Amino acid sequence: MRGVQIGILGIGLALAGFGVYMAQDYVSKTQAAMAAAQANNVGRPSHEVVQVLVAGRPLRYGEPIQVTDVRTIDWPANAVPPGAFLDTESLIPDPTRPRVALRAMEPMEPLLAVKVSEPGQPAGIAAMLTPGSRAFTIRVDQNSGISGTLRPSDTIDIYWTGRSENGEVTRLLSSSVRIIALDENADQDRSFNGVPRSITIEAEPEMIASLAQGQSTGRLSLSLVGLDDAAETGSIQVDARSLLGIEARVEQVTERCTVRTRRGSEVVMIEIPCTN
Template sequence: MRVAQIGILGVGLALAGFGVFMAQDYVKQTEAAIAAVQASNANRASIETVDVLVAARALRYGEPIRNMDVQVVAWPANAVPPGAFHDLEELIPDPSRPRVALRAMEPMEPLLAIKVSEPGQPAGIAAMLTPGMRAFTIRVDQNSGISGTLRPSDTVDIYWTGRGQDGEITRLLSSNVRIIALDENADQDRTFNGVPRSVTIEALPEMVASLAQGQSTGRLSLSLVGLDDDTALSQIQVDADAMLGIERRAEQVVERCTVRTRRGAEVVMIEIPCTN
């Protein structure tokens, strides 16, 4: 009987010891989790932030931006997008001359300089131009190489086809040119189905001169460039022979030597062997 009691007591002590061990392990895990949360909160509290202006509501192309359309949020200082506005007076210096949205923006989206016009400037082609660039409108039709779905901000290569010294040729005038308007509409969120009557692009002034000359002396064709394609194209020129793979051999020039002689009242040319 005593042996059985001693055995039961031993089992009880073992279970009690195991329970104490498990409790201590649980307490340690809980303390580690609390310490991790506290450390995370401390790290968050140490992140430096700055004020950034964001859209308080959905904005569409051409809408004026008023004080009630903007709100201030704390933004991580090391992740502020370029062109962000930090002060309401910087964004709206004069309420009577508001900026307008140059593209659609969703609520809580940062307001950036590239997305809004200058104060008092309406949404239009002039507001979309990159500083130093000029707008040029190209007449297009179903033969211009443009079809399907287009929208402003797409990029194209521009080819000229016209008469050269040896016949008609096609030459690349410019590559990766940005479209800023279709039929004078600069809304980047508007998809144009079909073939527009005109495409307005932006280009350097010297390229505008080439395009104007090309449009008056031949025809311009556009080739749509894929997204994120920044391939640098070299000079491309093709004529009918190159397209058909015909190689023309240079004609051999035969040197001929002559002398002038008089026969009575007549002067004649007589061919003689050439000497060096």
């Protein structure tokens, strides 16, 4: 009996020693792997961060932005959004002439140049214009081809219908034009249900001249463009013949040559072969 107990004790001691050996081997390998990883990272730049200004509270369209409305957070230096403000001096150079929010912003949302006005500038149509572009207002009614839920920042195609030398024609004047205001309201977070009385769009001066001429000589129709639609739209023109699939007839005129001859008191026209 004593021999059996001694045997069991010996087996237990052997298993315990093997376990200690395995644990030491695992720790050694782990330490070696960590040392190798640290050696591989030597000389590599660490992840740098910069301070970026974000909204400290919910900001709504037209609200002036004060120092107390913003805060700074760490942001990866290689992923700073274009137009971000890195310090309060650049965002608010003069507290008496604050910028205003041009669209709604939620807490912790980065403040970008496209989301705020220039210092001292109110939140109006002029603040929404891209440099080099102009605003143009188009009269709208139930026959303009557009209704439903609209908001500034939507894009539209503009068609002109009027009289030409070949009859009435409809032509695409401009495609993917950005709406900046509905009924003179430029709040991008305000949806408009139904048909607005007017739509203000942003376009280059040359296109503004075309739209003004089109509005005075015919009728402008609008077509809403999808949010993710980036397809190029070519020249489009439709008249009554192309709408109905009528091909224009070309009549061939055969040249006829004649000479006059007198028979007594009567003058007779005689057809002869043409020499040209």
